[in-house]
Amino acid sequence: MSDIALSPGTRRPLVARYPALAVFMIVLALFTIGVTILSEGFGIGVISTSFVKTLGKTLCLCLVALAMDLVWGYCGILSLGHMAFFGIGGYAIGMWLMYARTEIIVTESLAAAPLPPTPQEISDGIAAQIFGVVGASEFPPIWAVAHSLPLQLLAAVLVPGLIALVFGWLAFRSRVTGVYLSILTQAMTLALALYLFQNDSGLRGNNGLSGLQNLPGLDHVAQSTVSLWFFWASALALALGYLLCTWIVSGKFGSVIRAIRDDEARVRFLGYPVEAYKLFVFTVTAVIAAIGGVLYYPQAGIVNPAEIAPIASIYLAVWVAIGGRGRLYGAVIGAALVSLLSTWFTGGQAPDIDLGFYTIRWVDWWTIALGLSFVAVTLFAPKGIGGLVDLVTERKSPQRHGADLGPDPGALREKEADE
Amino acid sequence: MSTLLEVSGVSVSFDGFRAINNLTFQIGPAEMRAVIGPNGAGKTTFMDIVTGKTRPDKGRVLWGEKSQSLLKMSESQIAQAGIGRKFQRPTVFEDQTVAENLMLALKKARGPLSVLRFRAAKEDREKVGALAEEIGLAVALSRKAGELSHGQKQWLEIGMLLAQEPRLLLVDEPAAGMTPAEREHTTAILVEAARTRAVVVVEHDMEFVRRLDCRVTVLHEGSVLAEGSLDFVTSNERVIEVYLGR
Numbered sequence: 001m002s003d004i005a006l007s008p009g010t011r012r013p014l015v016a017r018y019p020a021l022a023v024f025m026i027v028l029a030l031f032t033i034g035v036t037i038l039s040e041g042f043g044i045g046v047i048s049t050s051f052v053k054t055l056g057k058t059l060c061l062c063l064v065a066l067a068m069d070l071v072w073g074y075c076g077i078l079s080l081g082h083m084a085f086f087g088i089g090g091y092a093i094g095m096w097l098m099y100a101r102t103e104i105i106v107t108e109s110l111a112a113a114p115l116p117p118t119p120q121e122i123s124d125g126i127a128a129q130i131f132g133v134v135g136a137s138e139f140p141p142i143w144a145v146a147h148s149l150p151l152q153l154l155a156a157v158l159v160p161g162l163i164a165l166v167f168g169w170l171a172f173r174s175r176v177t178g179v180y181l182s183i184l185t186q187a188m189t190l191a192l193a194l195y196l197f198q199n200d201s202g203l204r205g206n207n208g209l210s211g212l213q214n215l216p217g218l219d220h221v222a223q224s225t226v227s228l229w230f231f232w233a234s235a236l237a238l239a240l241g242y243l244l245c246t247w248i249v250s251g252k253f254g255s256v257i258r259a260i261r262d263d264e265a266r267v268r269f270l271g272y273p274v275e276a277y278k279l280f281v282f283t284v285t286a287v288i289a290a291i292g293g294v295l296y297y298p299q300a301g302i303v304n305p306a307e308i309a310p311i312a313s314i315y316l317a318v319w320v321a322i323g324g325r326g327r328l329y330g331a332v333i334g335a336a337l338v339s340l341l342s343t344w345f346t347g348g349q350a351p352d353i354d355l356g357f358y359t360i361r362w363v364d365w366w367t368i369a370l371g372l373s374f375v376a377v378t379l380f381a382p383k384g385i386g387g388l389v390d391l392v393t394e395r396k397s398p399q400r401h402g403a404d405l406g407p408d409p410g411a412l413r414e415k416e417a418d419e
Numbered sequence: 420m421s422t423l424l425e426v427s428g429v430s431v432s433f434d435g436f437r438a439i440n441n442l443t444f445q446i447g448p449a450e451m452r453a454v455i456g457p458n459g460a461g462k463t464t465f466m467d468i469v470t471g472k473t474r475p476d477k478g479r480v481l482w483g484e485k486s487q488s489l490l491k492m493s494e495s496q497i498a499q500a501g502i503g504r505k506f507q508r509p510t511v512f513e514d515q516t517v518a519e520n521l522m523l524a525l526k527k528a529r530g531p532l533s534v535l536r537f538r539a540a541k542e543d544r545e546k547v548g549a550l551a552e553e554i555g556l557a558v559a560l561s562r563k564a565g566e567l568s569h570g571q572k573q574w575l576e577i578g579m580l581l582a583q584e585p586r587l588l589l590v591d592e593p594a595a596g597m598t599p600a601e602r603e604h605t606t607a608i609l610v611e612a613a614r615t616r617a618v619v620v621v622e623h624d625m626e627f628v629r630r631l632d633c634r635v636t637v638l639h640e641g642s643v644l645a646e647g648s649l650d651f652v653t654s655n656e657r658v659i660e661v662y663l664g665r
Contacts, residue, residue, distance in 0.1 A: 248535070251535075251537065252523070252537045253531070253534050253535045255512075258512070258515065259515065259523060262512055262513070262514055263510060263512065265472075266506075266510045268493070268495045268498065269470060269495075269504050270495075270498060270529075270579070270583065271498035271499040272495055272534075273496075273529065273530065273531075277531050280531045
């Protein structure tokens with residue numbers, strides 16, 4: 001990975017040092033073009049709109065998986081709470097989508113009234129529409145900027161970033177590590193989910209925010225088109241996220257966080273403020289996860305507290321483990337493969353297996369199959385699917401220059417052998 | 420003579436066991452010192468206290484010209500202030516190359532943001548190359564540290580210690596697992612380092628200590644038993660009784 005020894009004096013571009021980056025970008029571009037050509041909106045219509053949405057959502061999940069790989073695979077922090085940041089991102093964009101769409105509906109219905117409506121009447125109308133389902137009719141303070149897309153988007157990254165910053169600061173400062181930190185992050189995501197389940201949380205309790213697939217003012221645009229817009233945006237976000245993560249893990253920063261993963265105390269004695277590094281990585285990845293959520297939930301159409309449940313973050317860790325942690329493409333492969341398989345199995349498309357005395361219904365058995373494959377990967381293939389790549393690259397003989405040619409210290413040296 | 424590190428009246432106990440008992444120790448800015456003592460004498464705990472890993476129950480640890488207290492500083496701050504440590508068991512980052520290990524240790528800004536922007540300049544690479552030359556790993560720069568032999572890892576860690584350019588080197592059993600020729604090389608590096616900085620070597624091997632040719636501090640039950648030249652301390656009856664006589 002290091003270019004120090006291999007090319008003194010010159011610095012090769014990122015792509016040259018990370019061939020995986022170029023391969024990834026090309027594959028992603030081809031995939032995006034291919035889906036566009038096959039889509040209903042812009043192409044020949046082989047792929048249904050709902051499947052385009054599924055693929056778009058998968059790209060968003062790949063983005064969170066990248067974040068998870070950065071925080072766990074590279075920095076060694078097994079966070080089981082990153083899907084909470086993903087969910088918060090979804091809620092943030094959902095608030096604006098619901099507000100803006102309801103505003104149009106309310107304004108239209110009030111336009112028929114003899115007197116033009118006051119802003120207060122419009123606001124009350126929107127609130128009654130949105131919060132009627134939880135028996136409230138006023139905007140809670142957290143909806144203060146819901147009318148503005150830029151402000152709400154800002155909130156979508158600032159709020160998760162801030163939560164991660166405060167949580168991380170408290171946890172890392174107290175040197176909470178390992179399984180204890182994982183438990184803490186689970187507690188955080190559980191607390192958040194339980195809070196959102198309450199009707200007076202101001203976010204419609206367990207109903208969540210819905211109708212997010214409809215873009216305000218764009219009702220005339222078909223979903224087949226909108227789905228592709230989000231698909232492209234997700235692909236772009238994944239590409240940028242991959243680039244950012246590659247940049248972070250390349251060079252000395254990546255070297256420091258991998259060192260923290262392997263021997264935290266030793267890094268401290270080298271003079272690096274380990275806590276500051278962890279906090280940085282934790283916060284940056286929380287923001288990346290939130291951006292994933294912002295793009296995911298308009299494609300899903302609904303966000304509710306169940307999305308933030310602790311199990312979601314555990315799935316995230318499973319994806320990264322199966323794909324192969326400590327390598328960015330591994331996380332993407334894991335997330336894409338497992339989440340698509342999961343959609344297939346739980347969607348009822350997978351054929352049931354009739355054993356005569358018992359029928360395996362994949363809807364029920366998929367979770368168990370996933371769990372078993374997770375155990376199998378952990379035990380037998382800790383490098384995950386990404387480890388298959390090593391089988392190819394390590395065919396090239398390893399660097400052994402300078403080593404004795406024979407087993408004894410006195411054996412023929414390379415230099416002598418050359419002469 | 421000015422003092423670089425002054426430890427005075429330090430005590431620490433673990434679950435009632437007094438690992439360090441009213442220890443007092445001083446070292447100048449360019450001095451070599453060997454610390455010897457039987458197992459459990461508190462040698463490693465002493466290093467832990469100086470590097471901030473263990474907080475003493477009482478006593479003072481003062482550093483540098485300004486007599487800064489090290490007790491309020493974190494491990495990383497102490498390391499940045501100029502105290503480098505080599506562990507008994509070689510601890511290098513096995514998953515990374517020799518070059519990366521050395522680059523990590525190289526004296527540079529340590530904050531996350533400056534490290535994120537850091538790109539190795541030509542002189543940094545040359546410095547890494549020169550260090551690798553000195554520790555005999557120049558041909559192994561692009562190899563993973565995990566592939567190195569035990570002795571080579573010891574060397575790499577010494578190289579990392581030098582790369583930090585510390586003002587005080589704390590070295591725990593540097594010669595363990597080395598061949599006689601390698602021991603000689605280690606001695607030379609340490610003696611050279613002690614011309615410009617303070618070096619504290621913890622060692623069991625008397626022959627190695629003799630070759631260092633420096634003042635010796637004998638620890639016993641967490642406090643200083645004797646201090647002086649090797650011949651002086653080895654002729655001390657108490658020292659013979661607790662350490663050498665057995």
